[in-house]
Amino acid sequence: MPLILIAILPFLGALLPGLMIRAGRTVCAWTTATVTAAALIGLLVHAPAVLAGEVITYRLDWLPQLGLNANFMLDGLGLLFAGLILGIGLLIIIYARFYLSREDPMGTFYTYLLLFQGAMVGIVLSDNVLLMLVFWELTSLSSFLLIGYWKHLPEGRQGARMALAVTGMGGLALIGGMLILGQIAGSYDLSVILTQKDAVQASPLYLPALILILLGAFTKSAQFPFHFWLPHAMAAPTPVSAYLHSATMVKAGLFLMARLWPVLAGTPEWFYIVATTGLVTMVLGALIALFKDDLKALLAFSTVSHLGLITMLLGFGTPFAAVAAVFHIINHATFKAALFMTAGIIDHETQTRDIKRLGGLRHLMPVTFVIGTLAALSMAGIPLLNGFLSKEMMLEEAERTIWSGTPWLVPALATFGALLSAAYSFRFVIHTFMGPERHDYPARPHDPGFGLWGAPALLVVLVVVIGILPAAVAGGLVAAASGAVIGGDLPYYSLKIWHGITPALYMSIIALAGGAVLLALHRPLDRLWQATPRPEAKVIFDALMAGVVWLARAITAGVHNGSMARSGAVFAVTIVVAGYAAWAGGAQAPATRDLLPLAAVPLAGWFALMLVTLCLVFWHHQRLVALILIGVIGLIVSVGFVYFSAPDLALTQATVEVVTVILLLLMLNFIPKTTPFESSAGRRLRDGAIAVAVGLGAAALTFALQITDFAQPSISAYHLANSKTGGGGTNVVNVILVDFRGFDTFGEITVLGIAALVIFALTEAVLASPVGKWLANRPLNPDKAGDAHPLMMVVATRVMMPIALVVGTYIFLRGHNEPGGGFIAGLIVAIALVMQYMASGFDWAAARQRFPYHGIIAAGVLIAALTGVGSWFAGRPFLTSSFGYFEIWPIEEFELATAMAFDVGVFLCVVGAVMLALESLARLARRSGVRPSPHAMDVDPSRDVTAGGQ
């Protein structure tokens, strides 16, 4: 299976659970599991080659100009992580099927889970750091959805927000770091960057890049001082916690450090930042974990601690430490996922996770007891379980490490961390399962069905098997992954249980014995711990966030308080100041163009425009008058466009003008006839001064631009020269719209369609609310005069309809070579249709409307998109147009261009959007109790009365 497919499969599969949930929860779970299993199998097919040292790659150009390519790479490290993500993901999917209750929307859960899974697989398989950043952000977003899955719990929402804020900020830093790294290395491809160790470490930008990248990694992997989000993310359902915090999300940071280890590691900066952070995190996390009563919180802090351990190992920068780190990643994923699932089982069965309310469960839940105990003992580092092996390697490496000339510091703290780790692991076992059976569990506990304990049991089997036969079971994977991390020859190491009497063994014994002693003293220590004041991370975080929000609000409110006048003033002043600065700092080239002679008619038009605009400024409080004045301005502008040889613009302006007037008149029906005077005289004077400054500035700028030729050749010349040869049309405006800048147009018609749909949705929302009732029952206007559906108008519009349609068709067809095109044709047809609504009424017209406008919009966008996609089949980029000339007797030679199909899309979208917007607004004006007239026109209003038999 190509690598890109492995990464994309979960994303594609994410569509399925939401649909399959209709077929039942089990079907939904199986579908999800099938998707993950397919990706896993696709990955495992490559495993033999990768374990033999091969690197599988897949390359696809995406935006090569930016260095952003969809390049994927699978080496030992990628195989290890992708295997963990997909393998444990599969177990989590099965576990979640039995864990989630009937009230939980399972389809949503699996969709989020698959999105997250795809993002994670994407990170570990990316060969391009920019692509990796995309996936990195996707994990932040999808984990937000997963952590906040229980939307009704405030802790869930807060935890999700906190996780998003912290990892999102880290992601931002990471982007900076990766860009610097890519600049230094000269490529954004990892396979290139990894070979540039000397260049990167010699660069003066090495330290900034390192710090930024590490910020990304540390926030993701919950390293001190960013560790606080992880325990709060425990508000998520247990399958999420088990997945995110054992094998995936938090391991992404470790993966990043491991991935970039060959380029970044080995310097003192790397050692002191990474190893120290890891060490502090390990000890601190373990210490807090010991005093947590919530099982999941205990596991959360133990996760923080173990992540610290792995970070520290990576930070040591020696090949042996890297091997130990890789090995511990495997071991931690297995026992920690099993432990989280055990905690979930206990929570599920006893309805509590509070360790103080548990105890004595070993007889009630024997299966869970065995699973949980084996996993916890592995975490403590008991021989014959896998946790022991990697911990021994860690201690061995720590023993050799000298921190700033102090040889005892790292070994002592590492031993202390291991001791604490042993203590909380023992506590997990003893305080939950041992001791006397109690009678006050919130629910009567018993072992769950196989569905719940099957997944952790499988993991515990791995824990034991790796623990006993490490080299045989995990040796190949460890070697392959470590080889990828180190990027060179592997150091000497041996994965076996007995290494002889070594210092590490003594340290291990001290840790286990000390852990047992510490647990015996837990009660007094706990009292002491609870009495000690400590900074509460959540309080600090919340205060920080509140401060940031306050600052953002203050700035936003200062610039943009919702008042159009304020926004306009800020914008205008900025423009004037920037324009003045540019003007004062530059020089004006001498005039190279002569002024055109002034004719009388344009002068009259100019005078009219000025006068009407001035009137508008003074009279805009009377809304209907303002609309009429705007109509005059629109007319003069249209005529001006024709005069200045822009007939396309003139046609557009004239038709848009009509639609705008109808739209605004529909709205004016619902709002007061006048705008109240709200601003003081001083304020108006100030705003007037700003407006005059902007107006004069814009006029001066236009004048200055027009009296000289452009310094550089303008793009217009290119368009004029290539319109016929490249786009097959002589109407440059239309060729620009549908060909040169077709992608723009495609975006615009999509936005237009969305805007119309939003108007529709808002109208529906208003009509469904109490406001809708009020609108339907508001009193009729007593001053109404004339007929609702006058004969003259009905007849005139009926006659106009076919003419307007023919004109629309004509304008459309000739658009490529003469003024016109889909946009104008769409407006003309929409106006022809609106005429019918106005003449014969909403009900009459709506009854004859056979295609819903939503569908017309969608058809337009789809046709445009399909036209664009069509060029892919010809091996050309999206929306490349082609054209040819055809001759069918008896018609003369004519041209067909793919751009015309695109223009059909534009046409349909415009018709649909305009009609949907107008129809939605007209819907607001309908009243209840007014029976629609069955007749198209009001010839004789009394006929309904006589027909009714009165």
Add this chain to the structure above:
Amino acid sequence: MMQIALTFAIGCFTLGLLMNLWRIVKAPGVGDRVLALDTMVINAIALLVLYGIAIGDAVYFEVSLIIAMVGFISTVAYARALLRGNIIE
């Protein structure tokens, strides 16, 4: 001869346009302004046609046709808004 006729006609319609403008600026009611705007559209169409004849370009003729075809809708809409409040009943 043609040139004189064109100049005369353009002069007349321009004058008409300015008189419409006067009506828009100073009018007893909104209805008068609507009428003035409608007449203004007609005068503008006439000017476009005349200008097209003057420089011999058919495009102006087409544009004026389309403005004529759709331009009256706004007037109808204004009238309906004034008479009945609602333009689509």
